[in-house]
Amino acid sequence: MKLVDYYKDSESRLINDCVRCGACVTGCRAVAFSGKDIDPVATQNEIIDFLRGESELGMAGRFKFKSCTRCYGCLDLPCPIGLNPMLIVELIARKTQLAKEHPWGMPLYPVHAALAEERSSAAEYGRISELSLKPGSGLVFFPGCNVYKQPDKLLNALDIMDAIGKDYSFLPGLAYCCGASVRGNSGDADWLQGSAEKLFGLAEELGAKKMVFWCHTCLSVLHNQVRHFYRPPFECLSFSAYVAGNLDALEFPAARPCRVAFHVPCKSGYMGLDTESPRKVLRAIPGTELVEMEHEGRNTLCCGGRATDSMPDLAGGLAAARLAEAKASGAQILVDLCHNCHEFLLAAARSRPEAAPGLAVENFSCYVARAMGRGREDSLAG
Ligand code: SF4
Ligand code: SF4
Numbered sequence: 001m002k003l004v005d006y007y008k009d010s011e012s013r014l015i016n017d018c019v020r021c022g023a024c025v026t027g028c029r030a031v032a033f034s035g036k037d038i039d040p041v042a043t044q045n046e047i048i049d050f051l052r053g054e055s056e057l058g059m060a061g062r063f064k065f066k067s068c069t070r071c072y073g074c075l076d077l078p079c080p081i082g083l084n085p086m087l088i089v090e091l092i093a094r095k096t097q098l099a100k101e102h103p104w105g106m107p108l109y110p111v112h113a114a115l116a117e118e119r120s121s122a123a124e125y126g127r128i129s130e131l132s133l134k135p136g137s138g139l140v141f142f143p144g145c146n147v148y149k150q151p152d153k154l155l156n157a158l159d160i161m162d163a164i165g166k167d168y169s170f171l172p173g174l175a176y177c178c179g180a181s182v183r184g185n186s187g188d189a190d191w192l193q194g195s196a197e198k199l200f201g202l203a204e205e206l207g208a209k210k211m212v213f214w215c216h217t218c219l220s221v222l223h224n225q226v227r228h229f230y231r232p233p234f235e236c237l238s239f240s241a242y243v244a245g246n247l248d249a250l251e252f253p254a255a256r257p258c259r260v261a262f263h264v265p266c267k268s269g270y271m272g273l274d275t276e277s278p279r280k281v282l283r284a285i286p287g288t289e290l291v292e293m294e295h296e297g298r299n300t301l302c303c304g305g306r307a308t309d310s311m312p313d314l315a316g317g318l319a320a321a322r323l324a325e326a327k328a329s330g331a332q333i334l335v336d337l338c339h340n341c342h343e344f345l346l347a348a349a350r351s352r353p354e355a356a357p358g359l360a361v362e363n364f365s366c367y368v369a370r371a372m373g374r375g376r377e378d379s380l381a382g
Contacts, residue, residue, distance in 0.1 A: 094187025144215030305344035319348030
């Protein structure tokens with residue numbers, strides 16, 4: 001099936017069959033966290049009128065759209081017509097974009113390469129930007145695009161992959177895309193599908209048996225969108241799952257005692273993907289004591305990052321709540337897995353120091369590489 005047809009079919013079902021129960025509004029994690037008293041049925045009416053082209057999106061509909069952090073927290077909501085509630089936000093984004101004169105004219109990676117180059121040495125930049133093919137290895141590593149803004153995380157991940165010692169092909173993230181770049185996320189279904197087919201097509205050509213993803217958004221897109229037109233004939237797993245499966249190849253001579261809490265990326269937590277493997281790795285590091293926060297796994301809290309531009313107060317409130325939970329757990333370090341969570345949690349820790357005084361925020365790749373004696377400075381430090 002073409003993804004664009006899936007979007008069109010879903011839009012038609014929403015417009016024609018929605019019974020306006022409002023469950024997709026009341027069940028939204030961001031709306032619930034905002035404490036706003038919005039009428040779910042009126043909100044849904046506004047959204048459907050907008051999708052029908054009968055009116056602009058009203059205030060409640062705009063709130064629902066702008067507050068969405070794409071956390072995937074509504075995928076399991078029981079919609080009476082069997083729609084994926086997150087799709088509603090995707091359809092609003094697509095319609096909004098299609099109304100523009102040049103809907104898909106945005107730059108794909110406006111700052112990624114420049115920041116990667118600025119924040120790494122020439123040799124390091126070559127390492128993360130060049131295609132490296134090992135067809136016989138059966139193993140492919142794909143970093144996604146956004147981590148290029150924090151190249152230290154990707155370089156740490158590659159150091160850990162190399163320490164594990166198995167050959168792998170490296171497909172650079174600014175040359176290949178899972179489809180969820182700004183363009184795919186804005187609703188350009190054909191572009192999303194073409195990008196994903198190119199990426200997975202190369203992995204198939206290389207004879208992949210396992211494809212390791214650094215980025216949890218890439219993995220989520222595979223589970224939520226790509227599956228409508230493509231099912232990989234090989235295992236797709238996260239970087240932390242790969243590390244957890246190869247712990248016997250790693251040593252941690254520089255480990256030191258520390259109490260840590262772990263923040264799972266919202267998408268992975270809400271989809272029940274990969275919440276244990278990072279914990280397994282952290283527990284294997286001598287001296288690391290893992291403590292649990294109030295919200296974990298399928299009940300986790302989103303860092304709020306995706307809503308930073310559209311709803312800064314809501315986003316900042318979500319991040320501060322997460323930091324306060326980590327502090328209350330007794331942790332000295334909040335370890336995050338996703339580079340985006342890391343950026344937003346770090347920014348919140350700086351701008352709202354009262355939320356969690358003395359709590360440090362560190363990325364999983366940095367924490368593990370440092371314990372191995374190979375860590376490099378966080379590019380967001382200072
Ligand atoms: S993805 Fe998250 S924020 Fe967006 S509608 Fe679903 S629950 Fe709400
Ligand atoms: S949960 Fe389904 S039926 Fe209910 S308002 Fe949302 S889309 Fe319509």
